[in-house]
Amino acid sequence: MEAGYLKTRLIAISISFFAGAFLMAFKFYAYYLTDSSAILSDALESIINVVAGAFALGSILFAAKPPDECHPYGHGKIEYFSAGFEGALIILASLGILKTGISQIFFPRELPDLQDGLIILLAATLANFILGIFLVRTGKRTRSLVITADGKHVLTDVYTSGGVLLGLLLVRQTGWYWLDGTIACIVGLNIIVTGTKLVRQSFAGLMDASDSELLEEISNLISRYHKEQWIDIHQLRAWRSGYLVHIDMHLTLPRDFTLEEAHIESKKLENLLNDYFGGNGSILIHLDPCEDPDCPVCGRQGCELRKEPSRDRISWNSDSLTRQKTTR
Numbered sequence: 413m414e415a416g417y418l419k420t421r422l423i424a425i426s427i428s429f430f431a432g433a434f435l436m437a438f439k440f441y442a443y444y445l446t447d448s449s450a451i452l453s454d455a456l457e458s459i460i461n462v463v464a465g466a467f468a469l470g471s472i473l474f475a476a477k478p479p480d481e482c483h484p485y486g487h488g489k490i491e492y493f494s495a496g497f498e499g500a501l502i503i504l505a506s507l508g509i510l511k512t513g514i515s516q517i518f519f520p521r522e523l524p525d526l527q528d529g530l531i532i533l534l535a536a537t538l539a540n541f542i543l544g545i546f547l548v549r550t551g552k553r554t555r556s557l558v559i560t561a562d563g564k565h566v567l568t569d570v571y572t573s574g575g576v577l578l579g580l581l582l583v584r585q586t587g588w589y590w591l592d593g594t595i596a597c598i599v600g601l602n603i604i605v606t607g608t609k610l611v612r613q614s615f616a617g618l619m620d621a622s623d624s625e626l627l628e629e630i631s632n633l634i635s636r637y638h639k640e641q642w643i644d645i646h647q648l649r650a651w652r653s654g655y656l657v658h659i660d661m662h663l664t665l666p667r668d669f670t671l672e673e674a675h676i677e678s679k680k681l682e683n684l685l686n687d688y689f690g691g692n693g694s695i696l697i698h699l700d701p702c703e704d705p706d707c708p709v710c711g712r713q714g715c716e717l718r719k720e721p722s723r724d725r726i727s728w729n730s731d732s733l734t735r736q737k738t739t740r
Contacts, residue, residue, distance in 0.1 A: 499610030516593025
């Protein structure tokens with residue numbers, strides 16, 4: 413893994429952890445001032461940010477370890493465990509939020525110092541928005557599921573805080589203190605949805621589910637640089653594991669190529685992909701010799717083995733590159 417990427421990831425997740433802890437303290441102070449169930453629900457979600465940030469920091473350090481004899485495919489899947497852990501924590505916290513909110517609905521109480529609490533919550537929300545944007549952009553740039561997931565969770569916290577702010581402004585204007593509990597319950601339900609999505613994303617990663625965005629990215633690259641000797645590419649598969657991108661595919665080459673010529677073409681394709689992913693590609697290419705039914709889609713000029721003219725070139729996209737090879 414490039415040292416720059418690792419350093420950037422570590423800096424980003426460290427900022428997330430320390431900023432999250434500071435903002436969490438701010439929100440609990442707002443709850444101390446107001447005794448608001450809605451603000452408490454927001455503060456409880458911030459606890460998850462801090463715990464998840466600490467867990468994410470450990471997972472990034474572990475995922476950065478290179479492949480070894482016991483883990484030949486690297487350690488990157490720990491990031492999926494981290495995202496799943498964060499999702500489970502979110503769901504657990506939401507149950508406590510719902511309990512507190514329901515109590516406030518049926519047994520409403522006044523909220524002292526509400527104005528001061530709202531000012532503190534507004535400041536924490538703005539800081540969280542900046543943090544969330546920073547984490548999502550960093551996660552995408554460094555291809556880190558953990559940092560992206562953490563950033564999206566922080567932004568979800570921003571939307572939650574925004575809803576709490578608007579709701580408590582209404583409480584302040586109307587004196588409907590039961591509305592404080594209603595807002596807390598809405599926050600709790602929203603957090604359950606967020607946590608469920610993270611758990612599903614984690615499960616998909618652990619099960620090597622198809623990554624349509626990654627496949628489209630690879631397909632566009634191959635289409636842009638493909639050579640006439642590459643008659644066909646099929647059964648393309650790709651998945652991420654931490655900083656590594658695992659890719660395997662079948663490459664069809666002219667059957668009159670020598671072993672050395674075929675190896676050269678295979679390395680050209682491998683290097684193209686590896687360079688694109690910054691040297692973090694784990695690539696396996698299976699070579700197939702062309703057959704007579706391949707002639708119509710082959711654009712190789714001056715082929716002495718051709719049985720039919722070239723007339724039906726394959727459109728190189730994610731659909732064609734991921735298909736199973738069939739007899740034409």
